[in-house]
């Protein structure tokens with residue numbers, strides 16, 4: 001059995017969270033469903049879940065999967081069966097998780113810009129925790145509650161002012177960013193929440209960013225959360241039940257190391273030992289990232305200006321991480337297509353069909369020589385892959401497939417072209433938009 005081998009590194013060892021599908025299955029899926037197609041392996045998602053569960057065994061905790069990493073209903077249902085709750089960041093995600101079968105008590109809601117209507121829907125769904133990120137957001141929530149005579153469990157998402165060494169776009173835990181309530185404002189807001197009718201201050205939380213490799217960052221943040229919780233307890237706030245340490249656990253991409261889970265566990269143990277509180281965790285990428293690949297076919301080969309191009313049928317609209325975050329993703333050659341020299345390797349740019357020079361999946365990458373028709377697997381595409389895809393260049397979004405023990409199922413159809421213009425009428429219905437610039441000139445004169 002030939003496991004997918006990603007460039008430079010042999011992939012396939014269970015327990016590393018790396019895709020463990022035989023390449024013959026990938027060939028069959030590509031032939032049956034077409035490309036580009038996202039392929040997720042249920043066994044790899046379960047394996048990651050079990051690794052986290054083992055690392056945290058014996059410490060009170062709950063895992064709320066961060067839906068934005070991969071929000072396909074079948075992936076959500078799989079995680080629900082394993083015992084996960086969910087962490088959502090929009091009303092759309094709320095509808096999605098309710099549709100997937102999660103109950104309100106399994107949902108926590110984060111995000112800096114929750115609208116009034118999103119807050120109302122969260123209150124109506126009686127979700128486990130609404131993590132507020134500012135005093136004004138809390139007052140909007142309090143207003144929603146008093147007008148509906150509902151109630152809500154509230155957490156404060158703290159900005160613990162912890163710097164992280166990850167891509168600037170995925171840092172969220174230090175001051176000067178839009179996320180969380182600044183450390184020096186937390187106590188006042190917490191006291192205000194504690195005094196307000198209809199809400200219970202149930203937790204404090206943080207989310208430091210994404211793809212964080214250094215476990216000491218979590219330990220530092222946890223220390224701040226513990227300090228805040230103790231200070232509030234001294235001031236008579238005794239309703240706090242949980243500390244939420246967010247997500248962001250790094251997985252291995254290429255040669256980058258994953259987060260040391262034992263360091264994370266140390267922090268979580270401290271929470272229990274020093275406060276007796278339950279820890280909430282919100283991993284997204286950790287659970288699904290390396291359980292998926294994006295399968296794509298080589299369309300053409302081309303050379304220009306001393307560079308050698310492999311033109312594939314997946315674009316930055318399908319998988320944006322390389323162009324948006326300069327992310328490195330291993331590329332596994334599943335089949336080599338029409339090549340003259342079976343033994344050779346070459347250094348190439350792997351690019352897509354989109355009309356942007358930033359439309360690449362890999363630059364200066366040494367791969368076994370591939371020709372037209374070759375099948376490639378872009379590794380580590382199970383998180384922030386399909387969920388960040390778009391229809392730019394009027395390209396229908398890719399299909400998604402789930403593999404489980406030698407079987408596969410289509411879990412999202414390839415988008416149809418007619419879906420691309422859904423909602424765009426051919427006969428326009430004009431409505432009065434008020435005065436026109438011409439009219440205003442007349443009225444001034």
Ligand SMILES: *Cc1c(COP(=O)(O)O)cnc(C)c1O
Nearest residue numbers: 066110210247248282283284285
């Ligand atoms: C995105 C996000 C996560 C998950 O981040 P990962 O890097 O995928 O683990 C968790 N919590 C919040 C609040 C988020 O916004």
